[in-house]
Amino acid sequence: MAAQLATLRLASQMGGDPVRIALAEPGTDAEVTIGGRTLRYPAERGEDAGAGRRQRAVAFALVIGVGEVLAPLVLTGPTFARPDGSAFTAYREALHAYLKGAEPETAAQPALQEAEKAKARGIAMPPALLLSQLVEGDEESFNLALADALEAHRAYYQVADRADDPGTSVNLDVLAPACHARRRSTSCGPLNPEPF
Template structure:
């Protein structure tokens, strides 16, 4: 099942050498395969499903959702990795997952609301109502838990609105908030400080799928990852 170290290593590897180390892309690809596989196991029909990770393929038994392992938060990360690696094959099954299927006590309303909004947007469904709920949930947790870094709902809202200039402004704000969050205390040593996968994912989507020019330069947006494009990656 996906774990923090899997996602953390994927995030850390994108930040060095401007994303030019081939192992960085390999780590992102492996993390994406691993995360998507965890959801395939709980969504595939029948008693087993064929899973491929790192060039190896094997059948795995299907199983019910483990609320301690799979949450809306984990789904958000898995979807981000699918977008970053430009894998529609991995993204489509994730978009079939119902946010209400997750019952973990560790899940926060902000993650559920963001999952609903992102899923609707990526499925091409009307998403403004869900987006407003996600924005409200993000603002609520910001007010009540100022030390918590939730999903950047404002960034997603600019995609929903089709506002490129708004997205650029929201992206700059998100990167600044991310930097400030990990500039305090023990967070400076947290491996997840290297890059925000959700922000990178939406930026990749805007650039590759929508064809938007994104004039924002940041160490948190590995140039080589964005410039490579989906075909080269």
């Protein structure tokens, strides 16, 4: 278990560091620490700080529950490096609103609508309903949405050659809110809708 946690922590650092590099003053070097090693990179807003990689970094940060890893991701937001424009935009904005504590209920509605549209087209989407239940703070509904999200993930990867995809074993977008909710309920009692 300790080795798995160390690997997740390393993945979280690696995912969040492009955002730290992008936050640095242009023309300077950004100092980042990965696995205990301090490295320097020229400040830039490259592709690595884009919305997709940021979403993965947020997921890893929520899984391991380290606020210092999550903080720069929350400060910047999903469109910090460039506009998103993907099918996941509404979900990413809703997750960011939740983490900031900035009207997450309102932000969750477009994410739910986009998830329904994508479901009709057979596109695998992040679990918007699970996020909305996390926002609501309803533990029973969250648990039901968690079961549904896991079932949807399993069903999606049973089709054609998707079973060979590396994403089959773990869905970070489902695991992250589950770990976060577990951590919050352990430290705060029933699911607390307060942000990270």
